[in-house]
Amino acid sequence: MRCILEYYGQLASELQLRPDQTEAVASLLDEGATIPFIARYRKEAHGGLDEVVITALRDRLQQLRDLDARREAVIKSLGERQLLNQDLASKIAAASTLNEVEDIYLPYRPKRRTRAAIAREKGLEALADLLLEQKYPTRPKEEALAFVSEEKGVENLELALAGARDIIAEKASEDAAARAALRDFFARRALLSSSLVKGREEEGAKFRDYFTWQEPASRAAGHRILAMLRGEKEGLLSLHFLPGAQTGPALSKEAEAISDAETALALLRRFFVRNTSAAAEQVREAVDDGYKRLLAPSLENELRSQLRQKAEEEAISVFARNLRDLLLAPPLGQKRILAVDPGFRTGCKMVVLDAQGALLHHDLIHIMNPGQQKEAGKKVRHLVERYALEAIAVGNGTAGRESESLLRDLKLPIPVIMVSESGASVYSASEAARHEFPDLDLTVRGAVSIGRRLMDPLAELVKIDPKSIGVGQYQHDVDQARLKQSLDDVVLSCVNAVGVELNTASRELLAHVSGFGPALASAVAAYRESNGPFVQRKDLLKVPRLGPKAFEQAAGFLRIRGGKNPLDASAVHPESYGVVEAMAKSLGCGVRDLLEKQELRRHIRPENFVSNKIGLPTITDILAELEKPGRDPRPEFEVFSFKEGINSIDQLERGMRLPGVVTNVTNFGAFVDIGVHQDGLVHISQLAEHFVKDPNTVVSVQQKVQVRVLEVDKSRKRISLSMKN
Numbered sequence: 001m002r003c004i005l006e007y008y009g010q011l012a013s014e015l016q017l018r019p020d021q022t023e024a025v026a027s028l029l030d031e032g033a034t035i036p037f038i039a040r041y042r043k044e045a046h047g048g049l050d051e052v053v054i055t056a057l058r059d060r061l062q063q064l065r066d067l068d069a070r071r072e073a074v075i076k077s078l079g080e081r082q083l084l085n086q087d088l089a090s091k092i093a094a095a096s097t098l099n100e101v102e103d104i105y106l107p108y109r110p111k112r113r114t115r116a117a118i119a120r121e122k123g124l125e126a127l128a129d130l131l132l133e134q135k136y137p138t139r140p141k142e143e144a145l146a147f148v149s150e151e152k153g154v155e156n157l158e159l160a161l162a163g164a165r166d167i168i169a170e171k172a173s174e175d176a177a178a179r180a181a182l183r184d185f186f187a188r189r190a191l192l193s194s195s196l197v198k199g200r201e202e203e204g205a206k207f208r209d210y211f212t213w214q215e216p217a218s219r220a221a222g223h224r225i226l227a228m229l230r231g232e233k234e235g236l237l238s239l240h241f242l243p244g245a246q247t248g249p250a251l252s253k254e255a256e257a258i259s260d261a262e263t264a265l266a267l268l269r270r271f272f273v274r275n276t277s278a279a280a281e282q283v284r285e286a287v288d289d290g291y292k293r294l295l296a297p298s299l300e301n302e303l304r305s306q307l308r309q310k311a312e313e314e315a316i317s318v319f320a321r322n323l324r325d326l327l328l329a330p331p332l333g334q335k336r337i338l339a340v341d342p343g344f345r346t347g348c349k350m351v352v353l354d355a356q357g358a359l360l361h362h363d364l365i366h367i368m369n370p371g372q373q374k375e376a377g378k379k380v381r382h383l384v385e386r387y388a389l390e391a392i393a394v395g396n397g398t399a400g401r402e403s404e405s406l407l408r409d410l411k412l413p414i415p416v417i418m419v420s421e422s423g424a425s426v427y428s429a430s431e432a433a434r435h436e437f438p439d440l441d442l443t444v445r446g447a448v449s450i451g452r453r454l455m456d457p458l459a460e461l462v463k464i465d466p467k468s469i470g471v472g473q474y475q476h477d478v479d480q481a482r483l484k485q486s487l488d489d490v491v492l493s494c495v496n497a498v499g500v501e502l503n504t505a506s507r508e509l510l511a512h513v514s515g516f517g518p519a520l521a522s523a524v525a526a527y528r529e530s531n532g533p534f535v536q537r538k539d540l541l542k543v544p545r546l547g548p549k550a551f552e553q554a555a556g557f558l559r560i561r562g563g564k565n566p567l568d569a570s571a572v573h574p575e576s577y578g579v580v581e582a583m584a585k586s587l588g589c590g591v592r593d594l595l596e597k598q599e600l601r602r603h604i605r606p607e608n609f610v611s612n613k614i615g616l617p618t619i620t621d622i623l624a625e626l627e628k629p630g631r632d633p634r635p636e637f638e639v640f641s642f643k644e645g646i647n648s649i650d651q652l653e654r655g656m657r658l659p660g661v662v663t664n665v666t667n668f669g670a671f672v673d674i675g676v677h678q679d680g681l682v683h684i685s686q687l688a689e690h691f692v693k694d695p696n697t698v699v700s701v702q703q704k705v706q707v708r709v710l711e712v713d714k715s716r717k718r719i720s721l722s723m724k725n
Helices: 004-015 018-030 036-043 050-082 086-095 098-108 115-121 125-133 140-145 158-174 176-189 205-210 222-233 253-257 260-272 278-327 370-386 400-409 422-428 431-436 442-455 459-462 479-497 518-531 535-543 550-557 574-586 591-596 616-629
Strands: 191-196 210-214 238-241 337-341 349-352 359-365 393-394 418-419 657-666 669-673 679-682 704-713 718-722
Touching: 004 018, 004 050, 018 036, 018 050, 018 370, 036 050, 036 550, 050 086, 050 098, 086 098, 098 176, 098 393, 115 125, 115 158, 125 140, 125 158, 125 278, 140 591, 158 176, 158 260, 158 278, 176 260, 176 278, 191 222, 205 210, 205 222, 222 238, 222 278, 222 337, 222 359, 238 278, 260 278, 278 479, 278 657, 337 370, 337 442, 349 370, 349 704, 359 370, 359 442, 370 400, 393 442, 393 616, 400 418, 400 442, 418 442, 422 431, 422 442, 442 459, 459 479, 535 550, 550 574, 574 591, 574 616, 591 718, 679 704
Parallel strands: 337 393, 393 418, 679 718
Antiparallel strands: 191 210, 191 238, 337 349, 349 359, 657 669, 657 704, 669 679, 704 718
16 A cells, blocks of 8 residues: 555646645545535635536545555455565556556456466466567477477367467456557547447337447547437447547548557557568467457446546536536525425326425316316415415426416416426425325325425425436446436535524435435434424533534534524634624624624724634634625526416427427437427537537526527427527
């Protein structure tokens, strides 16, 4: 295992940081500190790094530790089999990547009984070594006669030479330098080719773009790679990642004839074929066989894995970015809500929620005919007046637009707002929903979720597995552990950036507070239910199993409005309360005065409060927090409406201009909800008048946009949109 100081130096070099910064972050992570806590409350320790850098540092540090763990396992394996020597140990210690370690280990790896292993058992390794020397005047056939032995199963010289070639082929395929050179060649020159599996035309229709596809693997877009890999997994496509002859109208016949596969073979031969002797001819034949039978398939699998991993990282990044935008969508805030889960046959489920999201009433209306609609209107008016409702939330699923139109036609003095239902059914059947509403129907629980996500998207969406929210790209095709880690990071970051109301937050929301988790969240909720609301942050230390470490991690992200200490409603950490008190004392006022009167804060000189424990970055953060204690970083809510009268794909016409909401951003464009129960795609080429390399620079999830209809394919339910003028 390398010295830990080497990690810090390497990380600093790779991430363009100072070694002391990487050491500080690594130490805090190893102590169990969360990324939001490190970024917000330990700026002096690491020099003000943000969450993005700290996350990258954490992930790279884990990669380096995994590499060292593999080094140790390899050295242990070699030692146990008495194959380890100083030269081999030095090479393994110097390897900087997992591929390098595996290449060094490959010739010594325990393997199944290969053709080369069988040849060695027959005593043919000496012949292979003799041929590899390629000395004049070695005559392979004459030399092979000495190895003919019926007893060993080598009946003739041809079998002797074949066995020797098998050994040479394996040596060539396992040579570390040769593999490194060919690996680089594959990375630069391999083609990704896809073809339809014979007889699967009808089943593979959705992959028809890839029935005859070829492109340089190094330039293949991640979403195309994942699409083709899915087609292969379903048995519809056949994929290859190999150097070969590029074909197509852009290439001349001469260029087509020069195959990269031949170039790869020539590159490998240069490592082993030394001259034109008869022995060299045997070596050349063996090397060619080793390339086609052993090395090329191995490197193809490596490249496939690398490209898949890169594509998955892109897809996970897209999902994480979209999830962040969705979680940080503007909240309507604490309003009395009528929430409607629309439906035709089964009717529309309605719930009334108070300003804290508590269920007050639930009911059912039908809208299939004019008589039902009239009765539904009466019922809605009655509920609006009885509960003094302030807004209506309507789910955007089946019958959503029809329900919205009916409610708008009532001309009520409150806004009617469409809300995404994505994931609401998952919540309805969840343990959280059963715990909260054990006696209610799933559809009523769904209506509650729709209303609450209008009031506070973050607080409601954390109750749902992020993969069920529908803002991903090939989310089921990527490494699920890496996806979960990335999405958990996003949820943790968003929850703690906004802050959590300690006395009203659900168990699910509390579970994402820095330093908590499901067990501590349940303990806090249980204590709150038994003892009433918390009156000050430090009372958290009375919660069973919640110790000083968890309190340190969590306290700054929890809010208590109207509590004993006014700072408990802010993002100022309790460890810094003394600093604020000193500021107030220096001005001859109280802490509450300092929070309420801006003219007092103007007289504070930050440098006067710097100490050995708290530096200028934290003092600056404290002063910013005193300006707007507990400020919600999310944007202000804006009421949005789809175009009236356009409720289905059948009503769309080319050239129409419509308002829409971005529901998903991918590497190839953005999907937009225009209120017709089918999202349209704004291709990356249609996002702006200028060239767009990254759609995220132009649009984000939940953004309100104006689009123009380009094409409508009703049979395939595909809508092409443009954001250009």
